[in-house]
Amino acid sequence: MKFHRNTIWLIPLSIIVTFPLWSIPVGNFLTPRGNFTATPTTDQTPDSHNFNMNTVKILQNQQGKKTAFIRAGKAHTGEDPNLLILESVSADLFDEAGNITNIIAKTGKYSTTTKILTLIDDVIVHKTVDKQFLYSDLLIYDSEQRIVNSPGKTRLQGEDVEINGGSLNYDIKSGTYVIDNRVHCIINGFLKP
Numbered sequence: 001m002k003f004h005r006n007t008i009w010l011i012p013l014s015i016i017v018t019f020p021l022w023s024i025p026v027g028n029f030l031t032p033r034g035n036f037t038a039t040p041t042t043d044q045t046p047d048s049h050n051f052n053m054n055t056v057k058i059l060q061n062q063q064g065k066k067t068a069f070i071r072a073g074k075a076h077t078g079e080d081p082n083l084l085i086l087e088s089v090s091a092d093l094f095d096e097a098g099n100i101t102n103i104i105a106k107t108g109k110y111s112t113t114t115k116i117l118t119l120i121d122d123v124i125v126h127k128t129v130d131k132q133f134l135y136s137d138l139l140i141y142d143s144e145q146r147i148v149n150s151p152g153k154t155r156l157q158g159e160d161v162e163i164n165g166g167s168l169n170y171d172i173k174s175g176t177y178v179i180d181n182r183v184h185c186i187i188n189g190f191l192k193p
Contacts, residue, residue, distance in 0.1 A: 052076040060143050068093050084110045099129045117141040132158045146172040160188040
């Protein structure tokens with residue numbers, strides 16, 4: 001019995017003595033395979049703010065009064081994190097009396113810093129109080145100045161009037177329109193003297 005207990009020390013001694021024989025094959029077997037050098041990814045930066053959202057709603061207020069309510073089916077950011085790219089846009093603009101002017105467009109951009117909404121492609125403006133429609137391909141709404149600008153071709157339709165122009169400026173506070181650049185106007189309902 002004492003012999004077996006005394007021979008156990010031979011196991012660690014044989015591992016130490018035979019180390020040069022087995023260390024190389026076991027070391028090669030345990031070496032990791034493949035290339036594990038870490039390469040930094042340039043797509044993801046820690047300051048990146050890119051995102052996609054569905055059903056976006058933006059509410060604007062001035063001096064405690066609601067001035068605009070902007071809705072979009074989808075929104076995402078691009079290179080500029082302060083610029084939202086909007087799809088299927090519908091915006092309600094409120095005048096001083098609380099009357100609603102609804103604007104719809106296929107696409108748009110909204111700057112979170114300047115609070116400017118730019119609408120592009122098939123823009124339709126519906127002023128419910130006066131039953132007027134405005135059609136354009138580009139419309140810019142400055143919420144700070146409360147001005148709507150359409151720098152391209154515009155067509156304004158009312159109950160008995162149709163006005164085609166090269167550009168349009170609309171001041172929401174005063175309710176005045178300015179139509180420029182080759183204005184063509186058709187007014188129905190005038191009686192001949």
